[in-house]
Amino acid sequence: MKFVAEIDIMPLPALLDPQGKxxxxxxxxxxxxxxxxxxxxxxxxxxxxxxxxxxAEKKVTEACEKLLVNQIMEGFSFRLEEA
Amino acid sequence: MKFVAEIDIMPLPALLDPQGKxxxxxxxxxxxxxxxxxxxxxxxxxxxxxxxxxxAEKKVTEACEKLLVNQIMEGFSFRLEEA
Structure with missing residues (x-):
């Protein structure tokens, strides 16, 4: 099965986010x-x-943790939809 | 009323997106x-x-078009939720 993942990666709430400011x-x-x-x-x-x-959820989580997200500064959430 | 907007801004499908590649x-x-x-x-x-x-939808669209999105290279979509 093929899925499409939509991942949001945001600065952690405790951090300042100067770009957003x-x-x-x-x-x-x-x-x-x-x-x-x-x-x-x-x-x-x-x-x-x-x-x-x-x-699919496990693989997307792995991709986020290994490659996409800097977990010191960012948090992530995602939605999976069947393509 | 207070709303929270979640805006996705993505490179247009016709563009290469070297970071994604x-x-x-x-x-x-x-x-x-x-x-x-x-x-x-x-x-x-x-x-x-x-x-x-x-x-709220009108204002968020205005913010995207004026400040957040480069419409030559990017498209946007958003969801509004009542806070």
Missing amino acids: AVGSNMGNMGLPEIVGVRIGKHVTLEIEASDRGV | AVGSNMGNMGLPEIVGVRIGKHVTLEIEASDRGV
């Missing part, structure tokens, strides 16, 4: 003061071939 | 040859104060 403080200057609390991370999509959903 | 071709070396088609973009979360969902 800079964008957030510019929202006011752009006429959008209603927008606050901006945080910026990465979004990764990938395709995975696996025998079932459980195996 | 590099990560994808390393999946095989990391023991994960089942994973292909990696594409890497940005994930942005933000909070927005608006009178209703329609207004």
Whole structure:
């Protein structure tokens, strides 16, 4: 079976996220003061071939932990959909 | 009303995405040859104060088009949830 994974990788809540802070403080200057609390991370999509959903979840978690995510600074979550 | 927006910003399908290609071709070396088609973009979360969902959607679209997304190279989609 083929699955598509949509992975969100975000800076941990305890960390400052200077990129998000800079964008957030510019929202006011752009006429959008209603927008606050901006945080910026990465979004990764990938395709995975696996025998079932459980195996696919395990493989995606492995890919995140080994290659995609710096677990000292980032957390991740993902959704799997059958392709 | 307060909403939380989860925005995905991805390189347009027609573009090469060298970062995704590099990560994808390393999946095989990391023991994960089942994973292909990696594409890497940005994930942005933000909070927005608006009178209703329609207004919030309009403001988030405006923020994306004005500040967050380079529409020559990137496309975006978002989900809004009431906070």
